[in-house]
Amino acid sequence: MPRILIVEDEDIIRSAIRKLLQHAGYEVSDAGSVEEAEQNYEPDQYDLIISDLRLPGAAGTELINRAPNTPVLIMTSYASLRSAVDSMKMGAVEYIAKPFDHDEMLAAVSNILARKPTAPDSSEEPGASSSTPENSDPANIMFGHCEPMQRVFTLIRKVAPTETTVLIQGESGTGKELAARALHLLSPRASKPLISVNCAAIPESLIESELFGHEKGAFTGAVSARTGLIEAADGGSLFLDEIGELPAEAQARLLRVLQESEIRRVGSTQSRKVSVRMIAATHRNLKAMTRTGEFREDLYYRLNVMQIRIPPLRERQSDIMGLARRFLKRQGEKMGKPNLNLSPEAMRALERHRWPGNVRELENAIERATILCDNDVITPSLLDLDSEGGEEHIPETLVAGNNEQTRTNDVDSANDLSLEDYFQHFVLENQDRMSETELAQKLGISRKSLWERRQRLGIPRKKSSGN
Structure with a gap:
């Protein structure tokens, strides 16, 4: 069983990665800093180190020198992308930008471990591929x-x-x-x-x-x-x-x-x-x-x-429930609710929804329902899809002119604000006094999701923004 060491100072992120990797079958240890990792473990004895770039004390890139026989995967925010690239020049095998998809993390880990050279004294048969x-x-x-x-x-x-x-x-x-x-x-x-x-x-x-x-x-x-x-x-x-x-x-x-x-x-x-x-x-x-x-x-x-x-997800009808169950299993384990299930009504709601935000919207809906669920059954109200489920979807590739049509449909179809209406009103009302990071935090989404929704709804970003 491959052994992985996580070095991350944010408890929530460290815990989430640990549970994700443990569920995938890896043996995982974790630390909050380079110094703690060296004090409690022997980093060079692990098969892989996953480290945040910016840590209290020594930077995550220090592990490249202190554990020369172990590949190091660097985690970084997009704002620190330049430093991540520099870290690869120093010897990091790969970097992954936050916020990352769970599948993306598992794929990166699997790939790094697959290409890790086998020790000379390995008991594997001669000629066996390490990849x-x-x-x-x-x-x-x-x-x-x-x-x-x-x-x-x-x-x-x-x-x-x-x-x-x-x-x-x-x-x-x-x-x-x-x-x-x-x-x-x-x-x-x-x-x-x-x-x-x-x-x-x-x-x-x-x-x-x-x-x-x-x-x-x-x-x-x-x-x-x-x-x-x-x-x-x-x-x-x-x-x-x-x-x-x-x-x-x-x-x-x-x-x-x-x-x-x-x-x-x-x-x-x-x-x-x-x-x-x-x-x-x-x-x-x-x-x-x-x-x-x-x-x-x-x-x-x-x-x-x-x-x-x-x-788009609306053309993948037979995949919707498979994806939903996959996300539900992951979120349930992450939040200590492993016995969660979808009610028959919730399943029908998922299959009827048009999914303008595609797989990412489905994952967000499942995560939201998992947080709000007080028992073991997720109902349609927890998924909160009704406000958008009946809308006619206008493909994003038809960028020119689709914003007016979308707004007209919204006005004609409902008096109450849909989730997209709320997003649009909130951003337009607050973007002059709030940074992109603050907007994303208030809306409970990542900066990348904020940018993507701006694109979909045709909301321009203020040129004067310093973010």
Whole structure:
């Protein structure tokens, strides 16, 4: 049984990861700091260390030096992505951004342990492989028994071993990042980093510097040279989520990377070669955006060599209950309610709902119901789906003009505020005086979920925001 050491100073996160890994069959120990880990355990005797980047006392990256024989997986917030990339240069095997999906964490752990070299004195038969590719199969990373998802898995298995650029299309919450991870883990580049970048989460003024790097003095505040995320992914894969949000100048520079396999840092006159497998994703209609001039047509055709479409949950009717039970089991164990069940009425409500937020909305509904449930049976009222279940869903790819239509339908269909109405009113009323982090905390969602709902409802983020 593989032994894993978790080093995380936040009790809730540490406990959640410990329970998740223990349920998956791992032997788990945990500590709140590097110093505590060294005092109570021998970190170098574990098969894997999962550590937060920022800890009281020594940083999580210190474990790379103090446990040289053990792979270290670094956890970090998106705001600290640069430091996570730097940590990989120091020797971390991979990083994972918070908040992370449970399946994403399990897939990362499985992949790291699968490629961990076997000790020379191992009793395994000669020639036995230390890698288990089946752990990286998309069916083990994503859930889906329906025919559309099986087609997705088949396509991923065929495309992953190649160097082909892939464009993943799908609505928010369908699991595009998990598909990108599966493509990377099944590729010859699996031992190298997968760098994930949400193009919409980086301020437009910084996007080029973040992606391509910059030289010292290239602009005000550039006090030292910095490696870009594309260069950091050299030898591995680069996942550009929400590629449709890239500004025009960055699109032109990215096209050169795809055409020439080289980058030039901001402020530099020298180009350097990079070997990066490009995976892009979007919920927008890029083809339509090329007609309006929002997206470069030449870049679109460079990206759209192989397209993988992740179906929305409403097209995966036979998967809804399987996903619901999976989330219910996970949340029940996490919250000390292992005997939870869905009532027949709750099952019917889940199957009738249109799921505009897709798999992520389903997971949130189950988590909310698990928290509110006082006995062992979850009823429809705890799922709180009625306010949205009857609405006609308008695909997110039809970005242009869908906001007015959505608002009109809301006004005509109900006098009471739906959950989406409440979200829209709350954000518009409070975004001038609250940061993105404060808004997300008040709404009980992550910053990434806040951004995705903004996109879906067409609520622009204030340009003056400093977050």
